Amino acid sequence: MKLHNFSAGPSILPQEVMQQAAEAVKELDSSKLSLIEISHRSKAFIQIMDEACALALKLTGLQDKGYKAIFLQGGASLQFLMTAYNLLENKAGYLNTGTWSDKAIKEAKLFGEVVEVSSSKDQNYNYIPKGYEIPTDLDYLHLTTNNTIFGTQYKQIPETNVPLVADMSSDIFSRPFDYSKFDLFYAGAQKNMGPAGTTLVIIKDSLLGKVTRAIPSMLSYQVHLDKESMFNTPPVFAVYTSMLNMRWIDAQGGIEALGEQNAMKATLLYGEIDRNPLFEGFANKEDRSDMNATFNLKDSGLTSAFDSLCETAGISGLKGHRSVGGYRASMYNALSIDSVEILVNCMQILEEKN
Ligand SMILES: *Cc1c(COP(=O)(O)O)cnc(C)c1O
Numbered sequence: 261m262k263l264h265n266f267s268a269g270p271s272i273l274p275q276e277v278m279q280q281a282a283e284a285v286k287e288l289d290s291s292k293l294s295l296i297e298i299s300h301r302s303k304a305f306i307q308i309m310d311e312a313c314a315l316a317l318k319l320t321g322l323q324d325k326g327y328k329a330i331f332l333q334g335g336a337s338l339q340f341l342m343t344a345y346n347l348l349e350n351k352a353g354y355l356n357t358g359t360w361s362d363k364a365i366k367e368a369k370l371f372g373e374v375v376e377v378s379s380s381k382d383q384n385y386n387y388i389p390k391g392y393e394i395p396t397d398l399d400y401l402h403l404t405t406n407n408t409i410f411g412t413q414y415k416q417i418p419e420t421n422v423p424l425v426a427d428m429s430s431d432i433f434s435r436p437f438d439y440s441k442f443d444l445f446y447a448g449a450q451k452n453m454g455p456a457g458t459t460l461v462i463i464k465d466s467l468l469g470k471v472t473r474a475i476p477s478m479l480s481y482q483v484h485l486d487k488e489s490m491f492n493t494p495p496v497f498a499v500y501t502s503m504l505n506m507r508w509i510d511a512q513g514g515i516e517a518l519g520e521q522n523a524m525k526a527t528l529l530y531g532e533i534d535r536n537p538l539f540e541g542f543a544n545k546e547d548r549s550d551m552n553a554t555f556n557l558k559d560s561g562l563t564s565a566f567d568s569l570c571e572t573a574g575i576s577g578l579k580g581h582r583s584v585g586g587y588r589a590s591m592y593n594a595l596s597i598d599s600v601e602i603l604v605n606c607m608q609i610l611e612e613k614n
Pocket of ligand 1: 269334335336337338360404406407408427428429430448449451
């Protein structure tokens with residue numbers, strides 16, 4: 261029996277996806293060769309890359325809408341600077357909703373003027389700012405749709421006429437919304453898409469070509485687009501396993517169906533956090549993330565009792581990020597509602613005993 265894996269990332273993937281990935285490492289589709297020893301220029305791998313790109317566009321509803329998908333390396337952290345390198349000519353706006361936004365801002369400042377359009381830093385990022393004015397002369401506006409560390413999530417995508425760029429690392433493929441509002445979005449694989457090692461970037465065709473600086477080949481979106489993610493050797497295992505996971509998502513009914521399940525899991529856990537007198541949530545209620553639920557024990561004296569209940573129940577990865585403390589339950593697509601029920605049960609046992 262596997263543990264109930266609530267890890268924030270790298271994180272849970274469907275059992276069958278890991279099984280298929282393991283098989284392909286031994287032998288890819290009766291080819292008598294392993295996935296990780298074939299040429300990335302082989303017909304077999306080009307098909308895998310093509311399917312991965314097509315699935316990413318299909319799941320986000322962007323097929324035939326003037327977008328392209330590419331798979332890069334360097335994680336979401338490299339995207340913090342690649343976005344600015346490729347898009348920031350004069351001035352960019354950033355919505356600062358947590359550690360990851362903050363890091364993106366720091367990188368962007370190397371390339372031009374950065375306006376912090378809104379920030380929730382004043383309350384340790386426990387909410388999503390609203391009611392701010394977005395300047396109209398920005399090269400782009402950048403936001404983090406889900407704040408993995410603090411457990412907040414944009415429920416509404418800001419309305420603006422400037423190009424919208426988003427870090428969706430921890431909620432890509434988790435809920436339906438209108439992805440065509442974005443001109444570029446990216447996601448490091450290891451939260452909700454696949455194993456660490458690749459980053460999905462989806463770009464609108466009309467977005468690029470507006471900055472005057474020279475861009476090194478490896479950092480140029482245009483180069484990677486022109487070479488269809490094969491400018492250099494792609495991370496074949498991470499792309500293949502992400503592709504398998506996207507197939508799995510598609511077979512579940514896509515992000516509509518998974519979005520419903522994710523909302524059910526979140527409702528169940530937040531319901532218990534609010535009902536149980538021993539616990540309190542960290543994030544502002546209306547901004548709570550369906551992916552990462554942050555919460556605390558009101559009495560820290562119960563920590564070891566709760567931790568040992570969780571451990572006995574086979575719960576793993578519940579420790580909060582050091583900048584928030586307490587607990588964080590990450591409920592990515594592959595986590596079943598049964599695992600959430602087990603966690604809720606531990607919270608109730610703690611209440612009965614204290
Ligand atoms: C994990 C995470 C990152 C960092 O991703 P890396 O792939 O480690 O660079 C960036 N943004 C968000 C929202 C994340 O959750």
